[in-house]
Amino acid sequence: MLKPEFPSSDAVTAAALRPLAPSGRRFWALAAALAAVVAAGGVAYVYQLFSGLGVAGYSDHGFWGIYEANLVAFIGVSYGGALVSAILRLTQARWRAPITRLSEAMAVFSLLAGMLFAVIHLGRPERIWRLVASPQISSPLVWDFVAVMTYLLATVIFLYLPLIPDIALLRDRFERAGGLRFKLYRALALNWADLPRQHQVLHASVSVIAVIIIPLAVIVHSVLSWAFAVTGRPGWDSTIFAPYFVVAALYSGVATVIIVVAAFRWAYRLHDYIGLKQLRYLGYLMLALDLLYLYFTFTELLTEGYVMNAEVVPVLESMLVGQYAPYFWLFILGGGIVPLLLVCLPKTRGVPGIVVAAILVVAGMWLKRLLIVVPTVAHPLIAGAWGSFQPTWVSMSITLGAAAAIPLLLMLFFKLFPVMAIYEMGEIAEEARQDALRLPVTAINQEGLPS
Numbered sequence: 001m002l003k004p005e006f007p008s009s010d011a012v013t014a015a016a017l018r019p020l021a022p023s024g025r026r027f028w029a030l031a032a033a034l035a036a037v038v039a040a041g042g043v044a045y046v047y048q049l050f051s052g053l054g055v056a057g058y059s060d061h062g063f064w065g066i067y068e069a070n071l072v073a074f075i076g077v078s079y080g081g082a083l084v085s086a087i088l089r090l091t092q093a094r095w096r097a098p099i100t101r102l103s104e105a106m107a108v109f110s111l112l113a114g115m116l117f118a119v120i121h122l123g124r125p126e127r128i129w130r131l132v133a134s135p136q137i138s139s140p141l142v143w144d145f146v147a148v149m150t151y152l153l154a155t156v157i158f159l160y161l162p163l164i165p166d167i168a169l170l171r172d173r174f175e176r177a178g179g180l181r182f183k184l185y186r187a188l189a190l191n192w193a194d195l196p197r198q199h200q201v202l203h204a205s206v207s208v209i210a211v212i213i214i215p216l217a218v219i220v221h222s223v224l225s226w227a228f229a230v231t232g233r234p235g236w237d238s239t240i241f242a243p244y245f246v247v248a249a250l251y252s253g254v255a256t257v258i259i260v261v262a263a264f265r266w267a268y269r270l271h272d273y274i275g276l277k278q279l280r281y282l283g284y285l286m287l288a289l290d291l292l293y294l295y296f297t298f299t300e301l302l303t304e305g306y307v308m309n310a311e312v313v314p315v316l317e318s319m320l321v322g323q324y325a326p327y328f329w330l331f332i333l334g335g336g337i338v339p340l341l342l343v344c345l346p347k348t349r350g351v352p353g354i355v356v357a358a359i360l361v362v363a364g365m366w367l368k369r370l371l372i373v374v375p376t377v378a379h380p381l382i383a384g385a386w387g388s389f390q391p392t393w394v395s396m397s398i399t400l401g402a403a404a405a406i407p408l409l410l411m412l413f414f415k416l417f418p419v420m421a422i423y424e425m426g427e428i429a430e431e432a433r434q435d436a437l438r439l440p441v442t443a444i445n446q447e448g449l450p451s
Helices: 009-016 025-051 066-090 100-120 140-173 179-188 196-229 241-267 276-307 312-320 325-344 351-378 393-413 422-437
Strands: none
Touching (some): 009 422, 066 100, 066 140, 066 196, 066 241, 100 140, 100 241, 140 179, 140 196, 140 422, 196 241, 241 276, 241 351, 276 325, 312 351, 325 351
């Protein structure tokens, strides 16, 4: 008779603290490369600031472009990461514990990167203070600002609260050494002493913020979609835009969580804790969202194509059979159908196949956000020639710099804090042990958790 095996708390702690150990050359080489890309993006922005948005490919006939697509894409990724963690916490899915911290940290840093583009696409960013000093309440941009700032606060709290017991563990470990790191941990631990009352307050607080963050994230992306939809421009004037944006955010967000989880799993040898099970379940979730997003895309095209509104037809034609058609069908194939097949087929439903599918989804959804923006702004409102937007080295450098900032911040963050939730994993392992004592051995699956 075999006994179910559970990872010891010491083994979990050692694995979660691996990133805190002195790093080798590969870590610092990767960090330096990412920092160089971020620095190049910063240089490009300074050049744009003094030269104007024209150097980024913007013009009177193409006044929105890559920056607006980035704004939607990065904030959408954040929403997906936060929502995955919140839903898994509320449903008490035990397999969540090794991946929630990665998901929550990714949500915070991708949101910070996305928020930057609200400033980057402004010609006079020094005047952004007027958004707070003299807001125009009727403008959806004002409500977008309020919603995003509220969501940022919620995601930071959502990341911080489950960290408190683990920070207290680090505080105790670094107490003898002292120094700045110990002072940081002591301040952030909030006098955590592992008391029953503290456990109750922590569990209640995490549950409350998890409940709040779900509708808040929906509101954020809905308001973001209304910044497009209420303009009345052809291609944007749609009642479906809010749920369309929300599903897109979830779809790309889950895909990004898969990439981040797989990367840290490989880099820090976390295979014993983050297995195929977690990645496969995330893959199933991504598959469901893939089908839902393709359905929304089909619905939008069907209704617009059937009505054949004179203003919408040129935009629709440019995307389906015109100059933007190669990009649209590339998105359908690479961002929708191929990931669907990779996750559906048993032969490709392993870790490599799921990760490749996630990478294709992230790339495809960024392209789709660009297709939402560019064809509509290029369409002349009254008469005249179609405009165009061509990315330049400035806009691409800034985009790549923002994208590189996310893994760089994650790497640096986990040099200070555990990559897995030690406290949570201990609690779940204890619950599983108690359940195992009440179940026959045949009801225990291979991973040591109740079926």
